[in-house]
Amino acid sequence: MRISQLFYQTMKEVPREAQVPSHQLMFRAGMIQQLASGIYNYTPLAKKSLSKIETIIREELEKKGCQEVLLPVVQPSELWEKSGRWGYYGPELLRLKDRKDNDFCLGPTHEEVITDMVSKVLKSYKQLPWNLFQIQTKFRDEVRPRFGLMRGREFTMKDGYSFDVDEEASKVMYWKMYDAYTAIFKRCGLSFRAVDAATGNIGGDMSHEFQVLAQSGEDLILSCDSCDYAANAEKAVTPRSAQELTEEGMEQTEDVHTPACRTIEEIADYLKRPASDFIKSIIYVVDEEPVLVLIRGDLDINESKLQTALSANGVFLADDALVQEVSGAGTGFAGPVGLKKQVKIVADYSVTEGKNMVSGANKDDYHKVNVNYGRDYKADVLGDLSFAQPGDKCPKCEGKLEDHRGIEVGQVFYLGTKYSEPMECNYLDRDGKSHPAVMGCYGIGVGRTMAAAIEQNHDEDGMIWPAAIAPYEAVILPLQMNKDEVVAAGEDLYTSLRDAGMDVALDDREERAGFKFKDADLLGYPLQIVIGARSLEAGEVELKIRKTGEKKNIPLAEVKSFVENFLKEEKSAD
Ligand code: ATP
Ligand code: MG
Numbered sequence: 001m002r003i004s005q006l007f008y009q010t011m012k013e014v015p016r017e018a019q020v021p022s023h024q025l026m027f028r029a030g031m032i033q034q035l036a037s038g039i040y041n042y043t044p045l046a047k048k049s050l051s052k053i054e055t056i057i058r059e060e061l062e063k064k065g066c067q068e069v070l071l072p073v074v075q076p077s078e079l080w081e082k083s084g085r086w087g088y089y090g091p092e093l094l095r096l097k098d099r100k101d102n103d104f105c106l107g108p109t110h111e112e113v114i115t116d117m118v119s120k121v122l123k124s125y126k127q128l129p130w131n132l133f134q135i136q137t138k139f140r141d142e143v144r145p146r147f148g149l150m151r152g153r154e155f156t157m158k159d160g161y162s163f164d165v166d167e168e169a170s171k172v173m174y175w176k177m178y179d180a181y182t183a184i185f186k187r188c189g190l191s192f193r194a195v196d197a198a199t200g201n202i203g204g205d206m207s208h209e210f211q212v213l214a215q216s217g218e219d220l221i222l223s224c225d226s227c228d229y230a231a232n233a234e235k236a237v238t239p240r241s242a243q244e245l246t247e248e249g250m251e252q253t254e255d256v257h258t259p260a261c262r263t264i265e266e267i268a269d270y271l272k273r274p275a276s277d278f279i280k281s282i283i284y285v286v287d288e289e290p291v292l293v294l295i296r297g298d299l300d301i302n303e304s305k306l307q308t309a310l311s312a313n314g315v316f317l318a319d320d321a322l323v324q325e326v327s328g329a330g331t332g333f334a335g336p337v338g339l340k341k342q343v344k345i346v347a348d349y350s351v352t353e354g355k356n357m358v359s360g361a362n363k364d365d366y367h368k369v370n371v372n373y374g375r376d377y378k379a380d381v382l383g384d385l386s387f388a389q390p391g392d393k394c395p396k397c398e399g400k401l402e403d404h405r406g407i408e409v410g411q412v413f414y415l416g417t418k419y420s421e422p423m424e425c426n427y428l429d430r431d432g433k434s435h436p437a438v439m440g441c442y443g444i445g446v447g448r449t450m451a452a453a454i455e456q457n458h459d460e461d462g463m464i465w466p467a468a469i470a471p472y473e474a475v476i477l478p479l480q481m482n483k484d485e486v487v488a489a490g491e492d493l494y495t496s497l498r499d500a501g502m503d504v505a506l507d508d509r510e511e512r513a514g515f516k517f518k519d520a521d522l523l524g525y526p527l528q529i530v531i532g533a534r535s536l537e538a539g540e541v542e543l544k545i546r547k548t549g550e551k552k553n554i555p556l557a558e559v560k561s562f563v564e565n566f567l568k569e570e571k572s573a574d
Pocket of ligand 1: 075
């Protein structure tokens with residue numbers, strides 16, 4: 001590409017909402033333009049990098065026998081009603097109507113459509129396994145679109161779905177995809193970690209996220225300092241367990257007047273006791289039923305673990321009216337003893353760790369002291385509902401958990417029959433008996449992967465692309481455009497590198513050397529090939545490796561093989 005013809009403009013100022021380096025740099029380099037909140041135009045530089053990531057994905061998936069399909073963005077509500085998700089997916093699902101008043105949505109993910117498609121073809125166990133993927137536009141009406149391509153509303157995702165005869169075969173497929181993802185992110189030149197993950201809106205009971213380690217990452221990851229355990233903080237197991245309390249030292253419960261003390265801070269301050277003496281009691285709506293959830297006052301409820309513990313489709317905080325109906329008091333005074341309406345009680349292990357705790361008294365402006373687990377109340381479900389913390393003991397060994405920030409670029413899920421059963425995606429076994437196919441699903445955010453590569457590889461001058469996904473692998477910078485021999489050497493080199501299959505750019509603009517250097521650093525070409533009049537007289541050019549800043553003079557005749565070797569080495573996944 002001749003830069004004089006490239007459709008792009010560099011920008012000096014970045015908008016205030018661009019808070020992370022990838023957003024700022026992609027904006028400054030003119031790679032993306034915001035069309036609406038979380039919705040972007042991609043200019044040629046961005047599109048080139050996206051296409052390279054897509055090619056790597058395709059190649060690695062095809063190696064594993066996956067087949068590419070293309071499914072619609074607009075999906076009819078009937079399919080979502082069949083899977084049950086139309087009711088509980090929530091406001092992230094952008095719903096719309098056609099002129100005949102039929103309900104549709106813009107696909108945030110494609111389990112429904114693909115399961116429906118496969119159900120129309122699947123008959124016998126002999127046809128399986130199938131693993132189908134697409135690279136396509138998704139829409140999620142995110143509450144807070146931000147960080148540019150990292151959390152958009154419209155974005156490109158590779159999503160894949162596997163269909164197997166049983167759990168065992170499906171889990172073999174799961175690990176095959178895990179390996180494919182490892183190969184993909186390695187080839188993209190990223191430093192990443194696969195971590196245990198929660199399954200959220202997608203469902204299923206086993207999942208890993210592929211997290212690119214970067215300071216600006218939205219996810220908190222905990223990993224062991226001495227074994228290979230690593231998990232998203234939503235999922236990481238805490239060292240707590242259920243404690244058996246003896247009655248010794250338990251005192252009589254008593255209601256105390258605590259006017260207007262609704263939060264743990266207010267009541268702790270008022271009674272002059274630490275937050276860990278309290279039982280935080282929160283009423284949730286879980287699949288339409290009210291549930292009282294308890295945790296020690298100094299801890300927070302991990303809603304992802306709560307959802308998993310109850311095998312629920314969704315968990316939401318109850319409104320004031322429901323709190324009143326269940327507890328008989330206003331928000332802030334609920335507790336496990338003496339509820340007005342008996343509801344399921346779910347408690348974190350932490351409430352069994354202390355005696356004589358304080359909870360709401362289910363009475364306005366009153367709390368109950370000396371509340372003890374076992375003697376005064378019991379939970380229907382007792383489990384690990386809190387967040388693990390850095391410094392906690394590793395659940396697998398004697399090591400300690402350390403924290404890192406990560407950007408989730410991909411996730412794999414073992415789904416079981418969550419979709420195939422309701423959507424009747426069945427096959428007949430050897431004996432003619434019908435079974436639902438066992439599924440897995442596998443996603444990669446293509447734009448987020450590109451953004452994550454920049455988060456991990458940049459400096460104050462600009463981007464530093466991994467060679468495999470750089471928009472251009474190298475740039476040729478003829479410095480004196482008024483000197484024929486410099487221009488001619490640039491042109492010759494450009495042709496020879498392109499003919500050898502390299503993806504190079506030629507900065508043929510009539511601009512000062514300093515201007516060209518600045519742009520080249522900003523755009524982050526892995527290699528800069530500088531043609532200056534003086535070194536050219538000696539038959540040499542100067543090469544600058546963007547990543548290390550290293551510069552070296554090389555005879556013109558050796559440039560091609562140097563660049564070829566450099567790129568080969570940079571792109572090798574090891
Ligand atoms: P997150 O937790 O970050 O919201 P998710 O877990 O909901 O993401 P998945 O359903 O696992 O996302 O989607 C697969 C992949 O799609 C993610 O790993 C991520 O790379 C990408 N992705 C998801 N949401 C967005 C988004 N809003 N913008 C860009 N990429 C996204
Ligand atoms: Mg995910």
